[in-house]
Amino acid sequence: MKESVKMFIVTNNSKIKESFPEKDVRLIDTSYIGVLEECRKYIHKGSKLLSHPLYGSVKPNETPYRTVIMAEGDGLDYQSVELIEDAINTASKFQNDKKTPNWIESVMDDFRVIDLDIMTNTISRIQYEY
Template sequence: MTKYMIVTNNPSVQEKYDVIQEVEGDFRDVLVAVRDLIHLGWRPLTHPLPASIRMMYSPVRSVVVTEESHDQSYEIIDQAMDLYDRTMGQRKPDYVNLEDYRLLDLELLTASLEDLS
């Protein structure tokens, strides 16, 4: 299996997995942390954005990255950040359903890690 790290602001993920970079803040702060790692030679193994628009309102996000660089990583993260900003507009993350989003993020991450192994 490829060496990986999980970039997350989800406490549920932080409790379950050891290979993490903890991010303070919301979903967009996770995207910024992933972008910063890409500039250091990492690349995303999971897409920075969720498959569902509704999940973009989530305050939490987890992204798996690896140290193997990839030419398209810059484009992927730039497009992800742009789409996130356009989708959210003036909206704020949905903290009312935070516990549900934490659980969904953890389950989606676990499934992704199983697919990667």
């Protein structure tokens, strides 16, 4: 039997916090890349990634929202370090090629809903595995 894992969610999407009040959701006011950089800080403090930082089919320069599921840990997880560094580099390349547009609020809400839908399915899967 697996031991209990303390999961938490890092996001800049308010719909995630609203939809999962029972979860440890760390809502931060930052950019897509800012979420990834915050996750990197947690990883360097011993946490690990439970969801891929570049999930979904929306490109990093199209959506302003990112949500990542993590688990508290007790040592440096080198796979998480590699994944988050690759994700930050990839997102930065997309941003350098073409910045995220200043979307109107209805489009921003669409992106929040897309992120929420993907995370709802991911959270269900992760809870089943853990």
